[in-house]
Each structure stands twice: as structure tokens, then as C-alpha cells.
Amino acid sequence: MFPIDFFWRAAQRWPARVAIDAPEGSICYDALADRVAALAAGLTALDPTPQSRVGICAGNSAEHIAALLAVLACGKVWVPLNPKSTRSEIRRIVDVTEPSILVFDAACAELLEGAPGVRVCIGAAQGARPAGSTLADLVRDGAGAPRPVIDLPPDATQAIKFTGGTTGVPKGVMQPYRAWMANIVNQIHAWGFDEHERYVVAAPITHGTSTYILPVLAQGGCHVLPDGAGAQAVRAAFRERGGSACFMPPTLIYMLMALPGAARSDYPRLRRLIYGAAPMPPEKIHAVRAFFGPVLGTTYGQTEAPQVLSVMRPEDFEDPHNVSAVGRVTWFNDLAIMAPDGRLLPAGEVGEVVARGDLLMTGYWRLPEKTAETLAGGWLHTGDRGLIDARGYLHLRDRLKDMVISGGFNVYPVDVENALGQHPAVYECAVFGLPDEKWGETVQAAVQLHPGQVADEAALVAFVRERLGPVQTPKRIHFHDSLPRSPVGKVLKSAVRDAALAALKSVPDAS
CATH class of the missing domain: 3.40.50.12780 (ANL, N-terminal domain)
Structure with missing residues (x-):
């Protein structure tokens, strides 16, 4: 059959x-x-x-x-x-x-x-x-x-x-x-x-x-x-x-x-x-x-x-x-x-x-x-x-895979990072999810620009949207003079995520 x-x-x-x-x-x-x-x-x-x-x-x-x-x-x-x-x-x-x-x-x-x-x-x-x-x-x-x-x-x-x-x-x-x-x-x-x-x-x-x-x-x-x-x-x-x-x-x-x-x-x-x-x-x-x-x-x-x-x-x-x-x-x-x-x-x-x-x-x-x-x-x-648990019920805690689920769609940060990194003003970026009442999670990006380069949030959002479509486009871009890094130079996503959360909480009407 x-x-x-x-x-x-x-x-x-x-x-x-x-x-x-x-x-x-x-x-x-x-x-x-x-x-x-x-x-x-x-x-x-x-x-x-x-x-x-x-x-x-x-x-x-x-x-x-x-x-x-x-x-x-x-x-x-x-x-x-x-x-x-x-x-x-x-x-x-x-x-x-x-x-x-x-x-x-x-x-x-x-x-x-x-x-x-x-x-x-x-x-x-x-x-x-x-x-x-x-x-x-x-x-x-x-x-x-x-x-x-x-x-x-x-x-x-x-x-x-x-x-x-x-x-x-x-x-x-x-x-x-x-x-x-x-x-x-x-x-x-x-x-x-x-x-x-x-x-x-x-x-x-x-x-x-x-x-x-x-x-x-x-x-x-x-x-x-x-x-x-x-x-x-x-x-x-x-x-x-x-x-x-x-x-x-x-x-x-x-x-x-x-x-x-x-x-x-x-x-x-x-x-x-x-x-x-x-x-x-x-x-x-x-x-x-x-x-x-x-x-x-x-x-x-x-x-x-x-x-x-x-x-x-x-x-x-x-x-x-x-x-x-x-x-x-x-x-x-x-x-x-x-x-x-x-x-x-x-x-x-x-x-x-x-x-x-x-x-x-x-x-x-x-x-x-x-x-x-x-x-x-x-x-x-x-x-x-x-x-x-002892009764056989599965309880999820978090994800090992670095994935954002926004509005029921899976968004893989590496895809968004690769697209955002193609912008000539972007030196490095990190993409992550933040909790959202409507969408479950929203896609967010932390960006460090090349010295002397200028790009505003709207321009970067439009740049990604053109390449990946609306679902994978970051809702917010968080700019850093220098992204936080580990001793070996790796960007610390937990740190940029915490900074973004703190920034959004400090602005009650942020969307």
C-alpha cells in the first residue's frame, strides 16, 4: 500500500x-x-x-x-x-x-x-x-x-x-x-x-x-x-x-x-x-x-x-x-x-x-x-x-541548532548573515532571534560596519529583503562599533543577543 x-x-x-x-x-x-x-x-x-x-x-x-x-x-x-x-x-x-x-x-x-x-x-x-x-x-x-x-x-x-x-x-x-x-x-x-x-x-x-x-x-x-x-x-x-x-x-x-x-x-x-x-x-x-x-x-x-x-x-x-x-x-x-x-x-x-x-x-x-x-x-x-518525563511526555528546552522560528517558518541565521555580509558597508554581522508575542520570534541582526562606511537600518533591511524575501529579513538592525568577541576572535552571539534585548526593553514602544 x-x-x-x-x-x-x-x-x-x-x-x-x-x-x-x-x-x-x-x-x-x-x-x-x-x-x-x-x-x-x-x-x-x-x-x-x-x-x-x-x-x-x-x-x-x-x-x-x-x-x-x-x-x-x-x-x-x-x-x-x-x-x-x-x-x-x-x-x-x-x-x-x-x-x-x-x-x-x-x-x-x-x-x-x-x-x-x-x-x-x-x-x-x-x-x-x-x-x-x-x-x-x-x-x-x-x-x-x-x-x-x-x-x-x-x-x-x-x-x-x-x-x-x-x-x-x-x-x-x-x-x-x-x-x-x-x-x-x-x-x-x-x-x-x-x-x-x-x-x-x-x-x-x-x-x-x-x-x-x-x-x-x-x-x-x-x-x-x-x-x-x-x-x-x-x-x-x-x-x-x-x-x-x-x-x-x-x-x-x-x-x-x-x-x-x-x-x-x-x-x-x-x-x-x-x-x-x-x-x-x-x-x-x-x-x-x-x-x-x-x-x-x-x-x-x-x-x-x-x-x-x-x-x-x-x-x-x-x-x-x-x-x-x-x-x-x-x-x-x-x-x-x-x-x-x-x-x-x-x-x-x-x-x-x-x-x-x-x-x-x-x-x-x-x-x-x-x-x-x-x-x-x-x-x-x-x-x-x-x-x-516519567510519564513519557517530551518537554523541549532549547535548540542546539542556531535557528529562528518566525511565524511558523524556519530561518537559518547563516543564510541571513551571508546575504547581509554581501553589503559593501558591512564588515561583520551576527543574526539571532528574539521573543515576540505575535511571531513567536523575530529575526534580528547585529552589524559592525567597515571603518568610514555608512549604511542605515532601512538600507540594510531592504538589501536583505531583495535577496531572501520578507520572512528571513531582520526586523531590527543593531549597530556596534565593535562586535563582542571571544579570546579567539569569534563573535559572541549570546552577548549581542543580550545587548539587543536590553536595548529593546529600554525603549517601551520599540517594534
Whole structure:
């Protein structure tokens, strides 16, 4: 059995049920299955090579979901391309993975300009005919095609998702079929999805939301696509269209609570509000539960072990001892705490969180040395520090890896430092994260300029934004005559971070 088989079986069992409720109309399971089979045939006709890569760069839509399912159905490898990225970042990923087919919507066409690969457009802007094929062409040409048969081992790659490395060599995480199978089973088990589920697709399909597409469809549920972007549209999907479950970053949850006239009655069918991609402080957990009721849950995972290494169900939060926890280990996986010397530590002791089992990646795309380092000794070394208590709950303490999570997106300081360091006035810089009520963390930079050079904060912010996009752009630039250093000359990030915190605290209205 393969991940796509969950969808095929659901289409056979609930052909007349609505699978996707989009602003432009609803699609039932039988119609979606026919569309996916036709698209799979079309993709295979464009490139019959098994396990060839297909990049998809698009916003959330019913067509995006159908295209993703078609990639899974024909035994190809999905490469999600973040539509919020810059053209250079997209091109870097395309050059590394070499997808033979690129699927995109009109809004993302410019991001893929000049990239190799056969083009397949989701629709066309203002009726214009794009270069290459359209999704509609593939559906028409593949109409009536039988469902493909996949014959690949469990360790074959289902997706290559990228984590960090947008400057220099990016790391493409190879997620195998077995990892997707483990995710699907654990999501269904954890959240109790059934044929009455109406899952609101609020976060990007290119990110964590993708791990919920098949679990909901497997049980005959429906994906509800909001009519527009932003918190207002998400609230309307719950209030007016019966949304019952959703995965989103904490930032969006806080925005929903802050909407004018916000009330629990806006969410009449909500039973599972799952947060992830960033931590939620205990005081925020209490506030969210007070507003939405006992529906909050969370998961812990990484791109290298997608989404569900551990699960924290709403009922787990009833115990006040669990407010700082991220749940207990899921099926088909093991979690442990490891000392620097490789010893597994007993309950209550802090060390690195390590994992093994079906959920793990097979490695990083074409990076064998990095793969061996991360999967040393048969364990995934997560780079997170934490402990497992006597009851089996995982509590995270901090991150060994120098990463900032802002608004649910991972930002690697080295990427921002490399971009900022290209400015002719910058002598050296250090990038770090600071706590933020809205975003979880914000990206900050400490900069030392070359003697005699001048550059203001706005100029440096614009310089980075042009190269990396808004997510990785520092919110503040802190200037130093001389950055603090260790005896061997290394910049002390802890010192610049402490100085930035002190500076922000001394200015109450700083933003």
C-alpha cells in the first residue's frame, strides 16, 4: 500500500461526498479521483521516468491539491516550492533537484522565469495562453485514464522538502513512502478524523498543511479552502462553512483571537485546533484554551521526521504539568534523550532529542556526509534539547541548532548573515532571534560596519529583503562599533543577543 491508496479507497467508499469545498465550488470524491487519475496520466506522458521530480509552486487551491495528489499517484517525487520565496531561492532548489516538470499558478510564474523543466500552468492570467501546458490540458488529454499502479519499495522517495540552506547548498530532505504512511496513520489516530471532518486549509500546502491532506481524505472528510487570505477569511471558513479542524502556526491563532468582535461562537463546530511550526509559551496556551475551549493540540516533528514524532491531544493539556510538553511518542517511532557521548539518558535528564523509526527521512538529497552526521548511529539527531518525563511526555528546552522560528517558518541565521555580509558597508554581522508575542520570534541582526562606511537600518533591511524575501529579513538592525568577541576572535552571539534585548526593553514602544 502507498500513501495515495488512502485516497483511492476513500473515493471508492464515499464517491458522492464532498472532498474539497472551495470558493469556486465543491468537488466530490468521484470527480476528484477522475481528475487525479487524468492528471497522473498527463504527468506520466510528459515524463514517463519513475521517481522523476515534479516541482509545484502555487498558493492554496483545489487545483493545487489535485496536482499534488496526481504527483503522488504516478510514482513521481513532489518538490514543494514556496510561493513566498524569492526567484533566486526557487531557482536554487530547482537547480539542485532538477525537476522535469514545474506546476505553477499565474501568481508564481515570475518566480520560475528561466528555470528548466516542462511548464504546466494552473489556469491562465486574464485568459492568456501560457507557454507549455495547463492543468486543464492534462485533464482533457488524460480523461478516462485508469488509476496508475505503483511498484516501489517503502524507502523510495515520496517528497523532497527543503530545510534551510537557501544561501550556499540547500538541504533537501528525502521523505520516503514509509514516512508518509506513518504520518497518515498517526494523524488519524491522534485527531480522530472521520467522514464528518471539515478541515480548514489555513496554512500553506507547501509546508505543514500537506501532512493533513491525505489523513483527512482517507477518512472521507472535506478540505475547506478559505475565500481569501488572512485571519478574516479563516474565521469565515469556520463561522459560515462549518470548519471543524485546522493546523496553523501560533501567530495565526493569536490573530484570530485579536479580530474585531472575536468570539468563541465564531467557531461553532471547532473540535481540533492544532498548532505547530513554532512553540507556544504556557501563558499563551492558557489564553488560547480560555478563548477556544479544550480543543487545542500540538505535534512535534521536523522536516526530517514530518509532523508527528509526538502528539499532544487536547485532553493532555487538562493536566497542568503538561503545559510545557509537546506530547508523547507516536506509533512506529522511538524518541529518546541522548548525552553528548552517545548515552541514552533516563527520564528527567536534559540532552539532545533523538528519534528513530518509520517516520524518519532516508537522508538529504545528494548530501551523503550531512546525512551520515544527522542520522548517526541509526538515530535522527534533531538538534533540539529537552527531556522526557516519567510519564513519557517530551518537554523541549532549547535548540542546539542556531535557528529562528518566525511565524511558523524556519530561518537559518547563516543564510541571513551571508546575504547581509554581501553589503559593501558591512564588515561583520551576527543574526539571532528574539521573543515576540505575535511571531513567536523575530529575526534580528547585529552589524559592525567597515571603518568610514555608512549604511542605515532601512538600507540594510531592504538589501536583505531583495535577496531572501520578507520572512528571513531582520526586523531590527543593531549597530556596534565593535562586535563582542571571544579570546579567539569569534563573535559572541549570546552577548549581542543580550545587548539587543536590553536595548529593546529600554525603549517601551520599540517594534
